[in-house]
Amino acid sequence: MQVPKRMAVNPVADLIRKGNAYARRTKYHEAIAHYEKALQIDPRNPEGWCMRASAYIETERYAEAVADCERAISLNQNYAEAWSKKGRALYQLEKINEALAAVSRALALNSNDITGWYIKGICLDELGKSNEAQGAFARSLELEIILDIDTEKKKIKK
Amino acid sequence: MKTNMPLSKPVRKMIDQVEGLLDTELLLVRNAEGVTGGTLIDIYTYDVEKNIIILPSQNIGLLKDFIISKHCVSLLIRGAAAKKSHYRVCSFNQKTVSKGMRQIYIDSLKDEAKKVKKLPVQKLLEMLFIIYMQFHGNINELPWNPIINSRVYYKLPQLRKTQLYLLLKEGKTDMDCSMEFEDIIPRRYFVLDKSMFYARDLFLAHTLPADSLSPLINIPQMKKFDHLEVKEMMTTRWTHTAWYQSKVFGDTMLAMLDKDLKVNWNPTASLDYYNELYETGVKLTDDLLGFMTMKDWFVWDTPRHQRAALEKVDVYEHAALKDIFGDLIAE
Numbered sequence: 299m300q301v302p303k304r305m306a307v308n309p310v311a312d313l314i315r316k317g318n319a320y321a322r323r324t325k326y327h328e329a330i331a332h333y334e335k336a337l338q339i340d341p342r343n344p345e346g347w348c349m350r351a352s353a354y355i356e357t358e359r360y361a362e363a364v365a366d367c368e369r370a371i372s373l374n375q376n377y378a379e380a381w382s383k384k385g386r387a388l389y390q391l392e393k394i395n396e397a398l399a400a401v402s403r404a405l406a407l408n409s410n411d412i413t414g415w416y417i418k419g420i421c422l423d424e425l426g427k428s429n430e431a432q433g434a435f436a437r438s439l440e441l442e443i444i445l446d447i448d449t450e451k452k453k454i455k456k
Numbered sequence: 457m458k459t460n461m462p463l464s465k466p467v468r469k470m471i472d473q474v475e476g477l478l479d480t481e482l483l484l485v486r487n488a489e490g491v492t493g494g495t496l497i498d499i500y501t502y503d504v505e506k507n508i509i510i511l512p513s514q515n516i517g518l519l520k521d522f523i524i525s526k527h528c529v530s531l532l533i534r535g536a537a538a539k540k541s542h543y544r545v546c547s548f549n550q551k552t553v554s555k556g557m558r559q560i561y562i563d564s565l566k567d568e569a570k571k572v573k574k575l576p577v578q579k580l581l582e583m584l585f586i587i588y589m590q591f592h593g594n595i596n597e598l599p600w601n602p603i604i605n606s607r608v609y610y611k612l613p614q615l616r617k618t619q620l621y622l623l624l625k626e627g628k629t630d631m632d633c634s635m636e637f638e639d640i641i642p643r644r645y646f647v648l649d650k651s652m653f654y655a656r657d658l659f660l661a662h663t664l665p666a667d668s669l670s671p672l673i674n675i676p677q678m679k680k681f682d683h684l685e686v687k688e689m690m691t692t693r694w695t696h697t698a699w700y701q702s703k704v705f706g707d708t709m710l711a712m713l714d715k716d717l718k719v720n721w722n723p724t725a726s727l728d729y730y731n732e733l734y735e736t737g738v739k740l741t742d743d744l745l746g747f748m749t750m751k752d753w754f755v756w757d758t759p760r761h762q763r764a765a766l767e768k769v770d771v772y773e774h775a776a777l778k779d780i781f782g783d784l785i786a787e
Contacts, residue, residue, distance in 0.1 A: 322488070358460050389462055416462065416517035423465050435464070436617070438517040443621055449514045450492075450625075 310340045314349055326353045344373040348380045355387055363387035367400075378407035382414045389417050394424050412441045459484035466612050467521045473725055474528045478535040480507055484524065488513045493626065494523040500534040500543055501759040507531060518618040525612050529604045533737065536730030543734070546596050546741060546754040547762035554776040556591070556753035557584040561780055563642040575640060581781075585773040587645050588753070590634075595754065598652050599740040602659050602713060603733055609664050610722035620666050624674060627657045631675045638698065647701045648748050654678070654706030659713040678703065709744060716740040 317332030333350035336343060351366035367384035370377055385401030388394075398421040404414045415438035422431035461484055463471070471482055480499065483506050490512035497508045509527045511520055537543035548556075561584055568574055575583070609619060630653040638646055654671050661669035668674075672682040677699040716739050723729055738756070745751045765772070777785045 356460065386462065390460065412517050413462075416464075420462055420464055432614075435518060435614070439519070439618055439621075442515070442517045442519050445514060446519060446625075 310336045310343055310346065313339070314343075314346055317349060317353070321349070321353055321356070324356070326357045329353045330357075342373055344370040344377050344380065347373070348377065348383060351380070351383050351387065355383060355390070358390075360387040360390045364391070376407055378404050378411065381407065382411050382417075385417050385421075386413065389421060394421050397421050398425070410441055412438050412445065414438075415441065461486070461520070463524070464518070464521050464614070466614050467524055470525055470528045470612065474531055474535075477532065477725065477727055477730075478539070480535065482528075482531070483508045485510050486513050487511070492629075493622070494527060496527040496530055498531050498534055500531075500538040501545065503760075503763060518615060519622065522608070522612075522615045522618040522622055525608050525615060526604055529607045529611075530600065532725070532730040533600070533603070533734045536727045537734035540727055540731035541734070543759065544738070544756040545759050545762050546592065546745075547757040548592060548754050548765050548772070549761075550772050550775050552753055552755055553585075553588060553772040554779045556588045556750065557773075557776045558780050559749075559753075560584045560587050560642065560645065563644050567642045567644075579640075581777060583640065585769075585776070587641065589769070590649065591645070591748075591750065592754065594649065594652055595741060595745060595750075598656060599744060600737050602656050602663070602717060603719075603737050603740075605660055606663050606717070606719070606721045607733065611725075616664075620664075620668065623657075623660060623664075623666075623669055627653065627669065627671060628674060631657075631671060631677075643698055643701070646698050647705055650698070650702035651705035651709055652744070654702055655709035655713055658706070658710050659717070663717075709747065712743050712747065713740065716743060 313332045313336035317329040317336065320326070320329035320332060330350055330353045333346050333353065336346040337350070340346065347366045347370035351363040351370065354360070354363035354366060364384055364387045367380045367387065370380035371384070374380070381400050381404035385397045385399075385404060388397035388400055391397075398418060401411075401414045401418045401421070404411055405418065408414070415434050419431045419434035419438060422428070422434060474480070474482055485508055487510050490510050492512060494512065494515075495510040497504055497510070499505065499507055509524055511523055515523060534543060561580075564575075564580060564583070568580070605619065605623065609616060631650060634641065634646075634649070641649075654675075657669055657671045660666070670682075671678050673679065716736060719733065719736055742751070745754065774785070
């Protein structure tokens with residue numbers, strides 16, 4: 299027997315997906331509302347916390363973003379994106395040492411994180427470690443160029 | 457500065473300098489539809505209240521920083537010109553459009569006479585204004601490009617690798633642009649268009665200095681001219697190709713760039729300095745227009761004049777066609 303389509307939908311994943319669609323269109327308040335609904339249904343969903351943190355960052359609610367990232371990390375210690383966003387939010391709060399620690403952890407989990415390397419470069423530069431900063435910036439640039447070339451290729455294909 | 461984007465230290469300093477020198481605020485905005493290279497909408501050129509740089513969403517790190525820096529220099533040049541002297545742009549009016557389109561028409565006829573497959577009349581008429589506006593865009597952008605890039609190169613050495621990548625990309629795009637119309641565009645305009653970009657790229661290649669920027673290495677159609685002996689280049693085989701002609705015209709334009717752009721690229725920033733860069737750009741624009749015999753195609757006027765002209769393009773195009781073809785053009 300086939301499961302009816304309506305029953306097959308995971309409401310939490312669906313709400314997060316809708317939230318992401320709003321976020322892509324820079325409608326962050328609507329995105330946050332959808333993530334919140336998802337988290338009410340399943341507060342143990344790390345993605346929900348991480349995505350809401352991302353929307354908080356875009357709306358400059360950095361302290362709340364850090365708190366959400368920490369919730370996500372408490373549910374999944376190896377959640378690279380949550381570590382990366384935590385680093386980004388901490389940087390905005392000018393907690394440079396903590397930001398550096400968070401992005402370093404993110405990069406240990408995912409070495410292809412462009413923003414992670416970039417934030418690491420900025421933090422190292424702020425701390426006066428300009429040689430190390432150049433290394434982080436170089437890696438960020440390398441990855442960003444690969445992404446840029448891919449994006450251009452997709453545009454040509456379209 | 458209004459943004460929630462993380463920015464590297466030299467770029468933050470650059471933005472502070474813009475806001476300090478021009479006593480203005482700069483807004484940075486990300487947009488998924490943002491064009492490659494970003495867009496600057498400034499209070500000196502457009503009828504807006506705030507200076508805005510729109511960045512493509514996919515540029516999140518140093519690529520974004522370079523785009524911001526480039527537009528910051530552009531903003532400083534425009535702002536300094538507005539504050540220190542008279543900020544003018546290469547605008548157009550009904551008379552200049554007529555002159556330009558008439559010249560393009562005459563050159564088209566020369567080309568069409570040699571063609572086996574002629575361009576339909578309606579297409580030919582449409583092409584005149586398109587080519588005119590293409591050069592309007594080029595002449596308002598191209599002379600400033602080497603000035604801005606040279607300044608960023610010296611002012612922000614941390615971004616040099618990023619700059620090199622984006623310049624290579626830009627050079628290839630500009631040289632590839634309108635290739636599918638090579639057989640339609642009158643040869644003279646195809647060659648002049650390509651020559652301008654060729655000269656810009658070669659100027660940047662030795663000013664920055666970055667050998668890898670050279671169009672002779674990167675542009676497939678020009679590769680054959682790299683290290684080619686003069687004697688070989690003078691053979692009919694080469695002299696008849698548009699790309700050979702682009703190189704010849706481009707080399708002359710490069711000499712103009714070399715002559716006009718003898719500038720100290722790295723002094724302390726001041727409004728006087730950026731105004732000097734503006735004057736340099738105006739001189740280079742005039743020299744290039746003179747070389748291309750397009751001096752009466754455009755007119756230096758206020759940005760407001762240009763905005764008004766851009767709203768009347770349909771009227772100008774039609775009036776120019778009437779001027780050239782008389783009653784053959786319907787009302």
